[in-house]
């Protein structure tokens with residue numbers, strides 16, 4: 001397994017007009033781990049819905065995630081769950097771990113063109129997180145799991161919907177993501193792709209990284225563990 005370690009240069013991104021960011025573990029670092037809270041909420045939802053013990057609920061939740069791309073997709077398919085009730089519960093979390101990140105905000109603002117958040121979560125979750133980071137105002141739009149008709153990334157149809165809704169020319173767009181598999185379609189559509197990895201990667205071989213083995217590394221143009229620095233490198237002061 002070899003990932004590209006190519007250094008970015010501003011000229012590599014000169015043709016980019018639309019900047020697309022995943023939310024969780026991309027616009028804030030992996031170690032903040034908001035997802036742990038969401039994960040616990042999802043387990044509790046499944047346990048209550050199906051009257052399961054926590055460990056059984058967790059096993060089922062993970063199976064649905066594996067088999068259907070999200071826990072929600074499995075719950076909708078097998079248990080006719082109301083997606084809004086699930087999403088609201090899943091995202092009822094404490095955002096206080098996210099602090100205003102002025103350097104990130106300045107780096108995003110400086111990017112020439114439109115900026116989007118494209119998340120498998122909800123608009124409410126993306127707004128809350130981006131607001132806590134102090135970067136919400138820099139984005140033109142948020143495309144979420146509801147807009148995606150509950151079909152999560154990495155489904156090709158969802159990228160198509162996102163791109164056509166926003167009239168994005170993918171040959172002039174870049175995508176930032178922490179999950180390698182979510183970069184496969186963007187790469188095939190001609191987008192520049194940037195993989196966010198956890199800081200101090202050497203300290204622990206993390207889930208994200210393990211999944212790298214299962215992807216075609218050709219889908220990843222750049223790898224970084226610091227989004228702000230990366231953006232500062234590709235869009236320096238004009």
Ligand SMILES: [Mg+2]
Nearest residue numbers: 022024025178
């Ligand atoms: Mg993510």
